[in-house]
Amino acid sequence: MVDSSVTQLLNEQTVIPYLLSRDVIRNDAVVETLAGGVSNIVLAIHNDQSDLVLKQALPQLKTERLWFADQARAITEALGIEILHSITPHNVPELVDVDPNQFTLTMKRSPRSYLVWKAELLEGNISCQVGAELGRILATWHNFGFGNPEVQAKFPANNLFEQLRIWPFYRVIQDKYPDFHERIGLMISEIENEKLTLVHGDFSPKNILVNGQDETIVLDFEVMHVGNPVFDLGFLLAHLVCKAMRADNKIEKDAFRDTAQAFLRAYEAQSRNPISESLPNHVAIIALARVDGISPVNYLTITKQEELRSAMRKILSSESIDLMELFP
Numbered sequence: 001m002v003d004s005s006v007t008q009l010l011n012e013q014t015v016i017p018y019l020l021s022r023d024v025i026r027n028d029a030v031v032e033t034l035a036g037g038v039s040n041i042v043l044a045i046h047n048d049q050s051d052l053v054l055k056q057a058l059p060q061l062k063t064e065r066l067w068f069a070d071q072a073r074a075i076t077e078a079l080g081i082e083i084l085h086s087i088t089p090h091n092v093p094e095l096v097d098v099d100p101n102q103f104t105l106t107m108k109r110s111p112r113s114y115l116v117w118k119a120e121l122l123e124g125n126i127s128c129q130v131g132a133e134l135g136r137i138l139a140t141w142h143n144f145g146f147g148n149p150e151v152q153a154k155f156p157a158n159n160l161f162e163q164l165r166i167w168p169f170y171r172v173i174q175d176k177y178p179d180f181h182e183r184i185g186l187m188i189s190e191i192e193n194e195k196l197t198l199v200h201g202d203f204s205p206k207n208i209l210v211n212g213q214d215e216t217i218v219l220d221f222e223v224m225h226v227g228n229p230v231f232d233l234g235f236l237l238a239h240l241v242c243k244a245m246r247a248d249n250k251i252e253k254d255a256f257r258d259t260a261q262a263f264l265r266a267y268e269a270q271s272r273n274p275i276s277e278s279l280p281n282h283v284a285i286i287a288l289a290r291v292d293g294i295s296p297v298n299y300l301t302i303t304k305q306e307e308l309r310s311a312m313r314k315i316l317s318s319e320s321i322d323l324m325e326l327f328p
Contacts (some may be wrong), residue, residue, distance in 0.1 A: 080221030114209035129214035131259035135266030145198030234282030
């Protein structure tokens with residue numbers, strides 16, 4: 001665990017002197033605190049010469065239950081941004097600076113015309129074309145990492161995936177649902193031990209920006225690692241399942257299902273490796289974690305949460321399941 005006492009946690013008052021000292025900016029600037037999820041300080045910095053976002057990894061995440069994670073994930077994220085920007089420059093921000101001592105990274109800010117996909121989905125703005133675009137992007141990244149030992153070696157084994165994904169999304173649910181302990185254990189083994197390619201690790205609507213032309217920008221690479229690509233697929237689909245469960249009308253529910261299908265079809269059309277047959281189990285486990293895990297979603301009513309639990313338990317009880325049956 002990192003000793004946070006040696007880390008200067010930045011704020012709106014201290015970030016300008018900090019960036020000036022690193023020659024990232026050369027003049028005073030306007031600073032704005034952005035909503036950055038639970039794991040980072042996120043500050044926007046703007047002047048006539050620069051339009052930037054600085055992220056600083058927190059040693060303790062902002063959740064009700066104690067959740068610690070190594071701040072070195074900021075260095076992992078900077079490396080992920082640098083590599084993936086080089087192969088999909090229109091879909092990944094450009095890295096400007098990284099400070100391994102203060103666990104910060106600074107990148108160019110995305111155009112203001114892009115909106116957070118999570119918010120758009122919750123507003124009912126659901127586009128199959130966005131799903132297809134994301135499938136293409138993810139397959140491009142996974143293909144790049146497959147059979148590429150040189151780039152895989154840049155992401156040595158560490159505890160970040162365990163701290164930020166396996167423990168909160170799998171082990172917590174494994175403990176809460178002892179009837180599925182063995183099956184969840186098999187899913188953990190798959191994503192923990194099968195080192196196949198580069199995995200984003202947080203491929204979620206909250207980390208995806210969209211514009212009116214169905215173009216996308218993907219953010220947040222701090223959990224990037226060498227692992228099993230089924231996790232990225234399962235993570236995105238679980239979020240779509242949760243949002244489909246929230247929807248109150250058939251048109252929206254069908255739109256979420258259609259978006260998921262478009263995502264998978266585009267991925268399969270381009271991916272060099274077949275999708276794991278275990279994908280429905282991963283989706284069900286991660287969806288359960290969104291109501292019974294460390295960081296539950298805030299948009300499902302008590303009734304909808306119970307509906308989700310019932311549906312996902314049914315999936316985990318089945319030997320064979322059609323992935324689309326996860327959608328209400």
